[in-house]
Amino acid sequence: MKLAVVADIHGNVLALEAVLADLKCEAPDTxxxxxxxxxxxxxxxxxxAVLRETNWPTVRGNHDRVIAAGNIPPENRTDSFTIAHLSTESLTWIQGLPPVIQLSDDILLCHGTPDSDVSYLTENVIGDSLHRADLDTIRSRLLGNDTPLICSGHTHIQRLITLTASRQTIINPGSVGLPGYSDDTPVLHKAEAGSPHARYALIEQTSDGWQIEMRALTYDWEAAAAEAERNGRPDWATPLRSGFFGQLL
Known part of the structure; x- marks a missing residue:
C-alpha cells in the first residue's frame, strides 16, 4: 500500500495544486x-472546494474547529477572514470533519496529539521556538495508543520519529501551504520550516516495514505571498516567501 499524507494547507490553493500534480505522478492508493x-x-x-472534490479522509485541525464553531471574534483575523469567504457547502464540509481517524489497525490520523488539536506531539516550546521533545515525553502524549503508524501535523515541520520500544513510527508531513507561523499556545512562539516549499509525505508499506519519503515542492510562492499582502497580512507573506516567520511581536 502506498499512502500520501498532507497537512496544514491553510487555504493555499497554489501549493495544493503543486502537490496534486505530484500525486498524479506518484499514484498513491490513498x-x-x-x-x-x-x-x-x-x-x-x-x-x-478542491478538497471537497477529492473526498480524502480528513481530520479536523484546530483552525477547522474554530471555523466550524463560528462566533469568531474580530481579533482572530485569520479565521474571521476564512469564514467570511467560505461557501455554505464548504463550511458544512468543515463542520463534519472528525477530530481523529483510525484509518486501519495500523494507521492513526490526528492533527496534534490523539486527544488535542492544539498540543504538539513531537515538539516542545523552548524560548520562542519549537524543539524536538524527548522520547519519553512523546510516548506520554500518545496516552497509551499503540497504533504502529501515527500521522500528525500542526507544527508545519516535517518530522520522522521511531519509538523503538513500542515499535511505532510517527510522521509529520510538514505543511502544504504555510511554512512558518506564530502562536501563543502555550506561550508566544514561532515555527519555521526554513524554506518556502510545499511539503507532504509518501509512505509505502513493504515486507520490510514502512518506507517513507518526505517531499518538498516548488510552486509560485511569490504569488501566494502577494495574495497575503493584498489581504492585509504581511506577517503571512514573509514565511510564504522564505520559510521563516521573522520577529515575534
Whole structure:
C-alpha cells in the first residue's frame, strides 16, 4: 500500500495544486489530510472546494474547529477572514470533519496529539521556538495508543520519529501551504520550516516495514505571498516567501 499524507494547507490553493500534480505522478492508493485546511488570508473557498472534490479522509485541525464553531471574534483575523469567504457547502464540509481517524489497525490520523488539536506531539516550546521533545515525553502524549503508524501535523515541520520500544513510527508531513507561523499556545512562539516549499509525505508499506519519503515542492510562492499582502497580512507573506516567520511581536 502506498499512502500520501498532507497537512496544514491553510487555504493555499497554489501549493495544493503543486502537490496534486505530484500525486498524479506518484499514484498513491490513498491520500489522507491531517487538517487545518482552509484557514488563512489566501484562497479559503477555492482550497475547500478542491478538497471537497477529492473526498480524502480528513481530520479536523484546530483552525477547522474554530471555523466550524463560528462566533469568531474580530481579533482572530485569520479565521474571521476564512469564514467570511467560505461557501455554505464548504463550511458544512468543515463542520463534519472528525477530530481523529483510525484509518486501519495500523494507521492513526490526528492533527496534534490523539486527544488535542492544539498540543504538539513531537515538539516542545523552548524560548520562542519549537524543539524536538524527548522520547519519553512523546510516548506520554500518545496516552497509551499503540497504533504502529501515527500521522500528525500542526507544527508545519516535517518530522520522522521511531519509538523503538513500542515499535511505532510517527510522521509529520510538514505543511502544504504555510511554512512558518506564530502562536501563543502555550506561550508566544514561532515555527519555521526554513524554506518556502510545499511539503507532504509518501509512505509505502513493504515486507520490510514502512518506507517513507518526505517531499518538498516548488510552486509560485511569490504569488501566494502577494495574495497575503493584498489581504492585509504581511506577517503571512514573509514565511510564504522564505520559510521563516521573522520577529515575534
Amino acid at each position: 491520500v489522507v489530510n491531517l487538517g487545518d485546511c482552509a484557514s488563512g488570508p489566501l484562497w479559503p473557498e477555492e482550497t475547500a
